Amino acid sequence: MTEPLLAVQHLGIAFPNNQVFKDLNFKIEQGDFLTVIGENGVGKTTLIRALLGLVKPSTGQIKYYPNRKAIKIGYVPQFRNLDQEYPLTVEDFVGLNIRGWLPWLTKAEHRQVQTAMAVTNVKKIKQRPLGMASGGEKQRAYLAQAIVQEPQLLILDESTASLDNEMKYELLDLVQNLNQTSNITVFFVTHDLPLAKKYATHYLALRPGQQQFGNMADMSVEQLKEATNV
Amino acid sequence: MFSLAFMQNAYLAGTFIAIICGTIGVFVIARNLSFLTHTLSEIGFAGAAFGIFMGWTALTGMLIFTVVSSVIVGQMSVKQSRREASISAISALFIGLGILFLSLSNQTSSYATSILFGSVIGIAHADVIRVAVLSGIVILVMLGLYRPLKFDSFDAIGARVSGLWTTGISVIFLVLVAMSVSVAAQIVGSLLIFILLTLPAAAARYFVHTVSKMIGLSIGFALIGVWLGLYLSYVTNLPVSFFIASIECLFYLAALGFQRLRVGS
């Protein structure tokens, strides 16, 4: 039995003189691995911002089940340039996302940080300043920070864009593992169609003014390409 | 040396100042706000002069000016591109105002130098109490805000997308910076305030790599600078800010050297 997690219904988003979506519809169920594909500028990041409540829909709605408050979301944003001198260790960086009012981390919170680092495979480098980490290690540290609060929904915005082939698959293996063992629902934005095909259970292909949504099993890489071509 | 009341006062006040500047400084550096501490010192100078002109204490005038302007600057600094120029304009205006108020208030020029460059002899017991109370407030707010402030300062993008109330945090933090500037000006003077607010923290981040350790080490650097500076100033009768500035610069240069060695090897 699958349970719905969220439904996007007749969603429209408009910026001053730029209509990004008109009547966008799709739904995500718990445990889905949804990949979102589409050309640059089609509105993938905007859609994420709407899901997070950072952009107000101009029409339609986004429904969470049972409600938005009950759903914790972990998010790895598209751009986050931490330079070489970024001082915090991987461990301290991951801990930033632990909420609360105590100045120090409790034992349980400390364990949460350790767990998040273990499942993202950054425990070995936890004392390393994040600025000194490689691109793949950085992405894994971002992933660890995003899941440290044990979210039900994990959103990745082009997290593999800067990675070479091997590191891409390494990262997505970790995400798939989270998806399957912890039942975290995944919302993954990418341009990499073979990668999308390999890992996702569902796809949302965006084109200006159009959308196609369905099971990944029904689509070949060529059909995916077709669906996103302008 | 400690048998002299004014030295006791200076050491007490200096200790509080080192603690809050060391702490706040870590976040000032993380948020790239060094430029703002310069501007706030100039604004603080004008505020001090205004306070004297009005017959209040210099500290009161400084607090009013720096707190109000830090909030205004915070609103403006959203547009990065516009920031530099507008900051220069504001600095110029406030230095001019400071000079104006000083000349209007008929104070001797020695008073001006003590605002600008700090003074040890001028610190009375009542000043120590004021410094202690303000430092206490800054520390308490920092403790209450520690986690969100840390998140927003060291990962602004992550904090914003995770729904943290980052605008509120920025404003509160700027007010804390303004209060620290006003408090620290009591000893190092408004011209050199940015030294204690930036250099200890900037040096610390090369040696240690967690926020709590950075705060600890930054406080340590600030304390050594203030304590040693006061001592050397007492012995040599030269200005305390000279010594504090030199010591903190040494720490910073040492940190850069350390970083070079580590990255180079």
Ligand SMILES: Nc1ncnc2c1ncn2[C@@H]1O[C@H](COP(=O)(O)OP(=O)(O)O)[C@@H](O)[C@H]1O
């Ligand atoms: N805050 C904004 N104000 C105005 N236009 C915006 C804003 N954010 C995004 N856009 C526009 O919306 C469109 C979609 O952007 P985005 O969601 O970033 O695309 P993608 O992530 O698919 O590359 C672009 O044309 C972009 O210029």
Ligand SMILES: [Mg+2]
């Ligand atoms: Mg995008």
